[in-house]
Amino acid sequence: MPRAVLVVDDEPSILDALAAALEDEAYAVRTAADGRAALALQTDTPADLIISDVMMPHLDGHGLVRALRDRGDRTPIILMSALPIPDGGVRAVHRLNKPFDLDEVLNLVTTLLGG
Numbered sequence: 001m002p003r004a005v006l007v008v009d010d011e012p013s014i015l016d017a018l019a020a021a022l023e024d025e026a027y028a029v030r031t032a033a034d035g036r037a038a039l040a041l042q043t044d045t046p047a048d049l050i051i052s053d054v055m056m057p058h059l060d061g062h063g064l065v066r067a068l069r070d071r072g073d074r075t076p077i078i079l080m081s082a083l084p085i086p087d088g089g090v091r092a093v094h095r096l097n098k099p100f101d102l103d104e105v106l107n108l109v110t111t112l113l114g115g
C-alpha cells in the first residue's frame with residue numbers, strides 16, 4: 001500500500017508540481033488549499049507525511065502544526081516558505097525554502113518515511 005502524503009498550499013501550481021512529483025514516486029497524494037482544509041483531511045484520513053506552506057489563508061502552516069500537535073498527531077511535517085521560516089512556536093518540523101528543488105523534496109520525503 002503506498003504511503004500517503006498530504007500537500008497543503010494556496011498556490012495551485014505548487015500543489016500540482018508537488019503532487020505530480022510525489023505520484024511519480026508512487027506516493028498516494030491528497031491536496032488542500034489551506035490549513036483548515038488540511039486539518040479536516042488529516043482528521044478523516046490521516047496521511048503519513050504532511051508538506052505545508054507557511055503563509056496561507058484561514059489557517060497558516062504554523063497554526064496547522066499547532067492544531068495537529070495539540071490533538072496528539074505526531075505526523076512528520078515539512079514546512080515551506082519563500083521567506084525565512086521562523087520557529088513560530090512549533091518544533092519537530094522540517095523546513096524548506098521556496099523555490100525548492102524537487103529532488104531535495106523527494107529525498108527528504110523518502111528519509112522521513114523511512115524508505
